[in-house]
Amino acid sequence: MAEETPQERGRDGKVTRRDLVSAAAVGFGALAAVGPQAAGAAVRRSWVYKKASSITVAAVAGTESDPLGKVLGEYKRRAGVRVDLVRAPYSNLFQKLLTNLTSNSDAFDIAFMDDPWLPAFAGGGFLVPLDTLGYKGDDPDYVKQSIAIGKWPTPGSPPVPKTLSGAPRQYAIPIVGNAQFFSYRKDLLQQKGLGKPSTWDDVLRIAKAFEGTGDFGYVIRGATGNPIVTNFSPVLRGFGGDYFDAKWNTRLNDANGLAALNRFLALAQFSPPGRANFDAEELNQTLLDGKGVQALNWPAWGPVLEAPSSKVRGKMGYVTTPAGPAGHRPTMGNWLLGIPKGSKKQADAFAFIMWATSKATWKELAKLGGVPPRKTVLLNPSFVGTHPWYPAIAASLALARFRPRIPNWSEIEDIVGRHLNDALTGAEKPKPALDAAAKEMTAAMKRAGIVK
Amino acid sequence: MKRALFYLAVLVGLVVTLFPTYWIVISAFKTRNELFQQPPTFFPEHPTLDNFRSAFGDRGFGRFLFNSFVVASISTGLALLVGTLAAYSLARLRLPWKLNKHLAFWILSTRMIPPIVAIIPTFILFRNLGILNSYRGLILIYAVFNLPFVVWMLMGFLRELPVEIEEAALADGDHRIGVLWRIVLPLIRPALAATAVFTLILTWNEFIFALTLISSSDRITLPVATSSLVTQFQIIWGDLLASAVVAAVPILAFTLLVQKHLVRGLTMGALKG
């Protein structure tokens, strides 16, 4: 018979084993509750109706949803409904929404969506058309582009086969009126006697003037995928190019596209090393450190750049995106509130959306750092002092272009992003990169059934 | 000479392992401005608790820490208990048709399933069972996905034990369960300890299932909450680092508690007696 030394029977050993047993007991007990409760829950959900005491919003984590998060208490007081804002990082939010929407789940009552997702979600028939819940018509206070982007089919955009067609209906209301603008260090420019940048030629000239000074004349987001494509789009369109034509044929690699890419690459040389992996965080940190002179930017960074602790507070100038030969072409990037078809609280969800996007609430949201798609707020003189970037947004929104309104934009963005990144790192020359991208884009569009 | 080289290599290994952890910890006490200061500071010049206050006060990360704690500890306990039994059976008790080998491999192969595959079907399955958005749902899925790991770890170490000890005990009239509990388990304490630590860590830091299966803010776990600090436009460094540091504390505590079991037992020598 084996001798057991005191160690085995000792206090140390006992703690581990006892822990296991008690944890298991709790666990088994918990598991045992699954069966009966699951059945009960299934029955209950199907036939009992009660007025909603809470609604759930699936939202993106970040400054886009922060202002909304801060006014939820106010809504609870007014309407007695608790709004649960469940946040997730960008790519995971899309995954979550896709999973929930396609399985008609009732987990979320409101989807806080990025506008490129609307073609898939609304076009695929997963969202409730707001006119069925009482949506009356467009409030003229909205910048036209912003409210249009929440409609499907999108007015002003070519029709997309295999998606819901017919007269445009409103599926979502904008809650973040994002449009790209341009930020620059007006103090540094003044020192060199340079005027503010209005065209891409100006930007290049100014960037060259800072060569060798230790500051970076133009900072880009160069990481593969969304970052580099977002940075490239205003240049592409400013030079008269675009991803597709009016029939969804690929035209990225035409003469204008090549001219745009060459300009983009020329400007990229003035960015910090490591630019081929830069995203907004790195771009803006360069600005915050006082080392960046010019950059395309999004409104989310306005409050951070002008925060009391910011080194560059009061030193930044804001204008709309510089113009190419074809004009100013900022990209629009609104966030929208829509209602999944699976939601069991659609009326309550609609009520919240209307309240959250009303003029009155926007006055509050603007103070909290929100980006209003409403003209009255953007052009309100009382805001310009505290929000010097508002006029730039207003100008941008008026000129802004949508990203292509197709359900498979993510795939196109991935294709273009890869080849642009390759051109940036020198792995591909500009023309072959665009040609390769165009070939893959056409294949993707064919697979999606959008072109033959 | 060889000894000196060995120690040098180990020293390098130690520095490489510990420096980033050190960096993360001190950075949690820095302000954002100091974090990006050039040249970097190796010790916070103006240490601050603001990040911790922000994460656990304003953002309510305490709640998420609690959720993680409940889910991770229960699922780890479950996996250990159930897995130990299975490991013993596979390691010691002969099944017909060489099933020991085949079942063991099948169990391992379930671990090869990339989580992406399992998310949507699991979502659908749990929805039908009504355990979506619940502690028990997460506990269940974590326990199950850690079972292969527990089974294989313990099976491996159990195999190394000489059968004579158990056979002697059984001959003396002891039950299998008693033998397992009083004789076998203490002998594989180091393996049990290591397995417990790993399982806890894996469930504690698990992200994709927690994200998919939980849809209300008061039930999300810490990794999901922490990942929300990596936003599209900036990384909220202060809160992120603070929450990462605090998240590591319970695990560190558990490891410290359990690591004395990683020590060689004196039993080995006593066996031959």
Next chain:
Amino acid sequence: MRPTVFRWLLLAPTLLTLLALTVYPLFWTVQASLSAFSFGRRTTYVGLDNYGRLFHDQRYWSDLGTTATYTFAAVSIELVLGLALALLLDQKLRGRSVLRSALVTPMMIAPIVAGVTWRFMYDPRVGILPFLLDNVGLGRPTFLASRGLALPAVIAVDVWQWTPFMFLILLAGLQSRPSEPYEAARIDGASSFQIFRDLTLPFLRTAILLAVLLRTIDAFRIFDQIFVLTNGGPGTQTETVSLLLFKEAFAFQDFGLAAAGIFVLMLFINAVGLIYLRVLGRQLKLA
């Protein structure tokens, strides 16, 4: 109780729960791989079309190669480092309990946090690593943005985070060794190296196999860190299969192709696992 029933009873909870929760996902995946999807919903069966597309998908095979390189490189380095650390902490050193716990800390940091922190540490302008390298005259490499350095840089993060895994398993293995053979060997006058080669390594076979097998399976499925570090860039230099499959499933909504890719990946990992068990696991009698 009859012996046979007893052994099945011990196995039952494990087998049943695993079966219950993995059968449906596997069935779903296979079904998806044989179907076409529209807007995330299954439409019709398309036979082996997706597999055909997969076969010609250069990106998938290139990524599989990248993943394999990543896995084998990372696991090998982790094994060597882990072994060295385990051997060190096997001895009775002062403060070794603290050291043991400290060495496990990288694993405790959530992969996403590890990812963003290393990304920051690698930044050529503000990161600590280029700063240190610059100070010793090696300049400021653009790790994650450089096509040549990105994959090694990403592997380094894995090595940092998962060496403790190898270390703990190997330490447990070392701590489970019987002591008499060592006493006998020392009496016989064997050298440290001989003892290591002829006694320690054989005793560690099981631990090494376990550690390598389990870590390899996990490394093949790596996702979180890389997503945050480079998102597969520059280009697709650091794109692993999991990353691609995630994009295909959730960004491109091409579930059919993603499912086919997942199925093939699983077959591949199974094959690797079997090879390891056959070649390295001959000592592990599983009959």
